[in-house]
Amino acid sequence: MNTIENRSFVDHLAWLPNNDTNYPELETLEESAVDWLVERADAANQEPVVFINAKKAADGFSPPFSDLIRRHGCTYPLDRSKPRQTPVLCLYPDARSLRMAMEVARRSSLLVIESVTLPLHGWAAATGATDITGLHVAEDLLAPEARAALNRTLFFTGNNNWTGSRERSHAKSALRAVVAAGLLDADTAAGYVLGHGRVAEHGAKNIAKIVGALSK
Incomplete structure (x- = not known):
């Protein structure tokens, strides 16, 4: 179900x-x-x-x-x-x-x-x-921990597509642990936020950059 x-x-x-x-x-x-x-x-x-x-x-x-x-x-x-x-x-x-x-x-x-x-x-x-x-x-397709972390950043900072420094900082904090645990990569994060009707393609690009930076 x-x-x-x-x-x-x-x-x-x-x-x-x-x-x-x-x-x-x-x-x-x-x-x-x-x-x-x-x-x-x-x-x-x-x-x-x-x-x-x-x-x-x-x-x-x-x-x-x-x-x-x-x-x-x-x-x-x-x-x-x-x-x-x-x-x-x-x-x-x-x-x-x-x-x-x-x-x-x-x-x-x-x-x-x-x-x-x-x-x-x-x-x-x-x-x-x-x-x-x-x-x-x-x-x-996505670990519950990664889903919860993405939902948090979508709820708090997703409406402006992570264009501001405050929003990007919040996303880094929300996603750092699941990226470090190997539960989330940039492509999956970008696809996930595109699945929410209020996020534009540049928002998906921004969240992918954030996850990519955390992966290094």
Whole structure:
């Protein structure tokens, strides 16, 4: 049973983890991801959309994703007519695209295909997102001590994205012990704060820098 408090403002979330060794059944998993999203779109009587990093990136995706783009269209960060509150398939996002995709999917459904450059274990731990592969359980992706420490810094200083010296100092104090214990790394911390709807991509970058400095 999922006991994570979802603060992303998205009602239903899932992800397909990246795997450097390639899943032998990758296309089947991609089809399952599309099915997951379309089922929720149909149940809500909504039109799904695909979120990509740039308009020029709309071509070249694998058949399950390119077919969804052909049938339902896509949006991207510079698109001035992004839909709102609609199911989203977000393909290989950077931090900006993930944050914007969450805004488009607010009060709806979001499925994210993980990229090499933006690990999503922390994001899934924060949101309780379902792993399409079935390999990861969101509650197990982050130690309870690390989750509690991140929640403290989010509660006290997350609203300004750790841009001030006071906020960065508080975050260092809150996270020092779990980083020293090997329970938290920079990528996981960045993903975790991105899973909270009020943190922007520069906030994720700042918290990653803080954790990275504590790791040295």
